[in-house]
Amino acid sequence: xxxxxxxxxxxxxxxxxxxxxxxxxxxxxxxxxxxxxxxxxxxxxxxxxxxxxxxxxxxxxxxxxxxxxxxxxxxxxxxxxxxxxxxxxxxxxxxxxxxxxxxxxxxxxxxxxxxxxxxxxxxxxxxxxxxxxxxxxxxxxxxxxxxxxxxxxxxxxxxxxxxxxxxxxxxxxxxxxxxxxxxxxxxxxxxxxxxxxxxxxxxxxxxxxxxxxxxxxxxxxxxxxxxxxxxxxxxxxxxxxxxxxxxxxxxxxxxxxxxxxxxxxxxxxxxxxxxxxxxxxxxxxxxxxxxxxxxxxxxxxxxxxxxxxxxxxxxxxxxxxxxxxxxxxxxxxxxxxxxxxxxxxxxxxxxxxxxxxxxxxxxxxxxxxxxxxxxxxxxxxxxxxxxxxxxxx
Amino acid sequence: xxxxxxxxxxxxxxxxxxxxxxxxxxxxxxxxxxxxxxxxxxxxxxxxxxxxxxxxxxxxxxxxxxxxxxxxxxxxxxxxxxxxxxxxxxxxxxxxxxxxxxxxxxxxxxxxxxxxxxxxxxxxxxxxxxxxxxxxxxxxxxxxxxxxxxxxxxxxxxxxxxxxxxxxxxxxxxxxxxxxxxxxxxxxxxxxxxxxxxxxxxxxxxxxxxxxxxxxxxxxxxxxxxxxxxxxxxxxxxxxxxxxxxxxxxxxxxx
Numbered sequence: 001x002x003x004x005x006x007x008x009x010x011x012x013x014x015x016x017x018x019x020x021x022x023x024x025x026x027x028x029x030x031x032x033x034x035x036x037x038x039x040x041x042x043x044x045x046x047x048x049x050x051x052x053x054x055x056x057x058x059x060x061x062x063x064x065x066x067x068x069x070x071x072x073x074x075x076x077x078x079x080x081x082x083x084x085x086x087x088x089x090x091x092x093x094x095x096x097x098x099x100x101x102x103x104x105x106x107x108x109x110x111x112x113x114x115x116x117x118x119x120x121x122x123x124x125x126x127x128x129x130x131x132x133x134x135x136x137x138x139x140x141x142x143x144x145x146x147x148x149x150x151x152x153x154x155x156x157x158x159x160x161x162x163x164x165x166x167x168x169x170x171x172x173x174x175x176x177x178x179x180x181x182x183x184x185x186x187x188x189x190x191x192x193x194x195x196x197x198x199x200x201x202x203x204x205x206x207x208x209x210x211x212x213x214x215x216x217x218x219x220x221x222x223x224x225x226x227x228x229x230x231x232x233x234x235x236x237x238x239x240x241x242x243x244x245x246x247x248x249x250x251x252x253x254x255x256x257x258x259x260x261x262x263x264x265x266x267x268x269x270x271x272x273x274x275x276x277x278x279x280x281x282x283x284x285x286x287x288x289x290x291x292x293x294x295x296x297x298x299x300x301x302x303x304x305x306x307x308x309x310x311x312x313x314x315x316x317x318x319x320x321x322x323x324x325x326x327x328x329x330x331x332x333x334x335x336x337x338x339x340x341x342x343x344x345x346x347x348x349x350x351x352x353x354x355x356x357x358x359x360x361x362x363x364x365x366x367x368x369x370x371x372x373x374x375x376x377x378x379x380x381x382x383x384x385x386x387x388x389x390x391x392x393x
Numbered sequence: 394x395x396x397x398x399x400x401x402x403x404x405x406x407x408x409x410x411x412x413x414x415x416x417x418x419x420x421x422x423x424x425x426x427x428x429x430x431x432x433x434x435x436x437x438x439x440x441x442x443x444x445x446x447x448x449x450x451x452x453x454x455x456x457x458x459x460x461x462x463x464x465x466x467x468x469x470x471x472x473x474x475x476x477x478x479x480x481x482x483x484x485x486x487x488x489x490x491x492x493x494x495x496x497x498x499x500x501x502x503x504x505x506x507x508x509x510x511x512x513x514x515x516x517x518x519x520x521x522x523x524x525x526x527x528x529x530x531x532x533x534x535x536x537x538x539x540x541x542x543x544x545x546x547x548x549x550x551x552x553x554x555x556x557x558x559x560x561x562x563x564x565x566x567x568x569x570x571x572x573x574x575x576x577x578x579x580x581x582x583x584x585x586x587x588x589x590x591x592x593x594x595x596x597x598x599x600x601x602x603x604x605x606x607x608x609x610x611x612x613x614x615x616x617x618x619x620x621x622x623x624x625x626x627x628x629x630x631x632x633x634x635x636x637x638x639x640x641x642x643x644x645x646x647x648x
Contacts, residue, residue, distance in 0.1 A: 008522075018491055020448045020517040021542040022569045024551075163454055164444065176447040183546050183569040281492045281518070282445065294466035295496035296444040 003248045003315070003324055009197030012321065014288075014314035017196035018281045022180040026188075027284075029103065031198045037102050038095075038205060050094050051209065054127070055084045057091075059210075061217035061373070066345045073366035074222070077376045078214055080239065081350065087378030088210060088239045089120035093189055095206030097124040100187035107131045107182065110189045111161075111175040113140055113168035113235065114306035114353065115147025116378055117191030122156035132156040135174040137167035140305045147382050165299035168235070168309045172283050192236025193313035196284030200241075200313050207242025214373055215246055222371055229364075231256045232375040233356040234327070235271070235307035237316045239377035244325070254326065257316060258356045260302035261329035271300035272329040273312045274320045282310070287317040303332035303386060304352040306378070334359040336390050339380060351378030352386060396484040397512050397538055397561050400435060401597040407619025408610070408646055409436035409599055410626050411488065413456040414473070415465030416442075417632035422473045427480045428636050432643035434483065436599075438515060438621065441470055441489035448517045450573030452624040467497045471505045478510035486540065486561075488515040499528055503535040513538030513561045521551075521558060529558075544569045545585045552592060562597040565589060565617060567604070573624030576603030578612045586616035607645050622646075 009015050009031070017027055037043055051057040060079045068075045080088035093110075100108060108130050112118030118134040125132035134151055138160040141148050151158050161170040172194075179188045193200040193207075215225040230247055232240035234257045247253040262270035270276060277288040282297060289311040290298040302308040312320075319325035330338075335352055338359035343349045350358060354377045361374070380387065387393065400407065410429050414422045426437055442457035442465055449457070470487075477485065487506060494502050494516065506514070514537060519528065524539060532539050538561030543552055546569055555563060565586075567576045576582070589598065600613035601621030613620035631638035 016523060017520060018518045018523065019520060021520075021547060022448065022544050022566065024520065025544075025546040025548075163458070169445065173445050173447050177450075177571045180448060181570050183544070278496075280495055281490075283447075284518075291492070291496065292466075293496065294468070295493035296461060296466075297492075 001322060003319060005197065005201045011315045011318035013279070014286050014317040015197050015200065016286050017284060018286065019196045019284045020180065022183060023176070023196070026179065026183060027196050033103065034099065034198050034202050037099055043098060043102070046098055047095055051091065055090050055094065056082065057209065058213040058217070059083055061214055061221065063221065064346050067342070070345070071361050071366055072368050073370040073372050075361065076371065076373045078210060078243065078373055080210065080375060080377045081348070081354070081379035085116070085120050085123050086381060087116040087120065087351065088207060088242060089117045089191060090123065091209055091242065092191065092203050092206045092238060093117070093120040093124045096187070096189040097128055097130070100189070101128065103187060105185060105187035107186045108189055109133045109135070109175050109178050109186055110191060111135045111168065111171040112191060113137070113171070113308055114304065114351070115140065115144040115151065115382060116306060118156070118158070119147050119150050119154070121189050121191070122151040122154035125156065126154045133178065134158050135161050135171040135178070137161045137165070137171045139166040140168065140171070143385070144305055144382055167305070169297065176283070192238040193241045193315060194236040194283055194285065194311060200285065200315055203238055204241045204245060204315060207238050208245035210239065210242035210375065211244065211246035214243070218371070226250060226252055227373045228370040229254045229256055229372045230375070231258060231357045231360060231372065233258045233307060233353050233377060234312055234316060235260070235309045235353065236311070237313040239375050241313065241315060243373070243375040248324070255319065255324065256360065257325050257327045258360045259327060259329040260304055260307035260356055261331045262301040262303070264331055265329060269301035271302040271307055271309060273310065274327040275329060277311070285314045287311050287314045288320065304335065304356065306351070306353040307356065328360055330356045330359040334362070336387065338362070339387065340391060348376070349380035350376055351380050352383045354378055395512060400484055401562065401618055404435060405618065406614045406648070407435045407599065408433065409438060409619060409621040410434045411438040411440060411621060411623035412627055413440040413442055413453060413460050414470050415460035415463055416456040416627070417459070417630055417635070419460070419463040419465060420473065421635060422470065423476045423480060424635070425639065426477060426485065428639045429643070430481050430483050432640050433647065434643065435619065436483060437485045438488045439485060441467055441487055441493060443490040443493055446490060448571055450571040450624060452573045452628050456627050467493055467502070471509055474509035474511065484512040485510070486513045486515055487511050491516050491519045499531050503531050503537055506537055507535045513540060515540040515564060517542060521555060525558065540564050542566055543589070549592070552589070552594070556594045556596055559596045562599050562618065563594060564621070565598050565600045566602045567600055567613070568602065570602055572602060574603050575605060576609045578609070590616050610646055
């Protein structure tokens, strides 16, 4: 069985390019060129140079000793939080800005939830001198004020999405509308492994640097490139795909994807897509999404803006349906407690998104010898307001 | 002969009106169809609302949201449309996004369309390749037309393919845009319209997006079999005087 995209743009039953004709030329141009451009020597050279000198890669693989003792396993943290701009998102935006330049695009648009992808996009636009417009849900603008200020300081225009739930899904709708209205000179930097083919594959390729490095680092530190488990949080699922990518075909490595249960899976305030969702089409691909019986998209909830999305990428839907990945969920409360725990045991304040992955360690049982890698996808600076309110700091 | 075929054989300057089902009032759907036919519309596109309408501008987004909030769904729409053919004789299309159709079931959807006398569909986010592979057979078996969009950026080869796959008309977008903007009939637009007209396609052509006045309607009709008005009509609807507001709006388009 293949867990990767086929020539028609599908992962098993999921994927495809369900887009209006207005987007066809742009998406088709990308589809015809992305693999060729990524394979070019000068692209690879520039991409890896920037990841090294600008982003600060490779990101460390850190054996968290106190956490390991607590959970009775070797817990490794893949430190994407140490990347420039504070999360894994920059791996993708570096790749896509180089792609956009090679396609001759002059203007960049993006959607953002927590603001991490927006900041990462505004950053690479500043770096390369390209015009940048970021769509962000009105509610997210309120709960992620520092990131909004960063984007503005970086020269981006931040446009509030005021429709629907006023969060990530609606920001994505607005970005797609912008792209429809600007069909020639604009490139849309989608921030996750969602959207029409070839986006899920392209973003996965750029994020796959996470597992590529992890394998090398595991050999150095443990003598084997085969961990027992890799864990990552999933909103759309880009850090998870990056963390899983080079382990997907090695069935001995268990893949654990942690979704946001919000106030509880059955509370009506949740973003646990694989539990609550059904197959359908959202934002250009066939996947699993939270929806009513009539096919209307349900508004999700999570304390973490980056996981507050009613769908998952099509490759995740495929990994879930085939059973290759285990998809679980963690509540708002559990994630915040896990964030505090990591802070006090290892001196690392994680993003609330990443804290969801950490929280799942509480629910696993280990025998003492397992090697477990958790993708620490981002740092918690942007979430201080939420942590402060929750813990009365 | 199908209602659509007959319309295009016998009429020029066809006026097609789009409106959102269940808007402004939940039960206005058939009433609007009836009033529109009486006021001179030749063809109707009834939109079934979707929560995430990416090809639509603010006017149709807002009407869709209100309709959904009032309780519209496909099941109710087909229930309402049972009264359609006792009141309306012009062709009627349903327009909406693919996910509600998928959840309703493609086969159930096609059968329900035929039962209530709907002549075809426009599903903007259902691309040609997916239609060919998963939907075409069911549409054909039920005798439903499927209408595809063409934009200024659609390549000639792709237009030929769309023409071969179409069996109703081709929906020519005046520009690549979301709905509800004003048509600028620039030199570029006219060159584009002429280029399409010169291709002598098998299917008739209707121009839509940005048609909001008699002037833009007449201009579009120079290059096509007719034109489609959506947002401008939806905007003009007055819930307090529904019939009156439809009649006043349609008055502008009298030949």
